[in-house]
Amino acid sequence: MSDSQHPDSVAGEEATEAPGGGAAAPEAGAAPRDGQELHVNWLYGLLALVLLSLAFGAWGLWTVLGGGGGEDPASLRQQVEALEQQVTTLARSDQISREANRELQGALAEREEQVAALREEVAFYERFVGSTAQRQGLTVHELQMRPGEGGVWHFSATLTQNLERGQPSEGGLTLAIGGSRNGRYEELAWSDLRQREDAAPLDYSFKYFQQVQGDIMLPAGFTPVRVTVRAAPARGSAVEQSFPWADATGRSSPGA
Known part of the structure; x- marks a missing residue:
């Protein structure tokens, strides 16, 4: 009586089984859960790839900066x-080489000046001593003047003669300087230049040439224009030779 009374109950239980005794059908929520797991796995793989790339980049940077190799x-x-x-050693070596080169250039220039001076002296000697030299009496060949301190000037007059070879030329030398002071022309005598009334001439004695040297004093405010050298021999007439101040000094005025 119980089976016939509940026919629906038996039919419902049989409906839950698959035909032929198979397994029950999957639940409706199973497919979405598998898709979520696949998506998560893909994200993990991408994150691992990013971390691996960062690791390789860090290793390369460390190698370049000195941590590798x-x-x-x-x-x-x-x-x-x-x-x-x-670099410091090479720079110092280059500096030393440059300094040595400058010193060498200076030494060469000095030697060239000395050679030129010697050649002038040789030509000078040949002019007055050589067999073909022109015979000349007492002559003031050259005058040079150099400034000193306090208005003092040092002069060097070169006297020459080859007319009487072997015979010494003797006498005295004086200077006179013409110029302007306070807008007026004025000539300073030997006594003015030596600042002594009884200033004696400078003695000379030579066979072919001699440089007579001495000092003179120029007064303040005096502008020299011309220097006259007078050589008075013991025998014969005096010889005078004038030189422009610029030629004797290379300057236009004593203070230039």
Whole structure:
């Protein structure tokens, strides 16, 4: 009576089984859960790839900055210091070479000036001593004047003669300087230049040539224009030779 009374109950239980005794059909929520797991796995893979790329980038940066290649920062610093030392040494060597070259150029220029002076002296000697030299009596060949201190000027007059070879020429030498002071022309005699009323001439005695040297004093406010050298021999007439101040000094005025 119980089976016939509940026919629907038996029919419902049989409906839950698959035909032929198979397994029950999957639930409706199973498919969405598998898709979520696949999506999560894909995200994990992408994150792993990013981390691996970052790791390779960090390793490359560390290698470039000195952490790899078998060289540590201390070794690289030593190499840099060695290169800097080489640069300093080369720079110092170049400076020394330049200084030595300048000194050499200066020495060569000085030697050239000495050679030129010697050639002038040789030509000078040949003019007055050589067999073909023109015979001349007492002559004031050259006058040079150099400034000193306090208005003092040092002069050097070159006297020559080859007319009487072997016979000395003797006498006295004086100077006279013409110029202007306070807008008026004035000539200073030997006594004015030596600042002594009884100033004696400078003695000379030579066979072919001699440089007679001495000092004179120019008064303040005096502008010299011309210098006259007078050589008075013991025998014969005096000889005078005038030189422009600019030629004797290379200056236009004593203070220039």
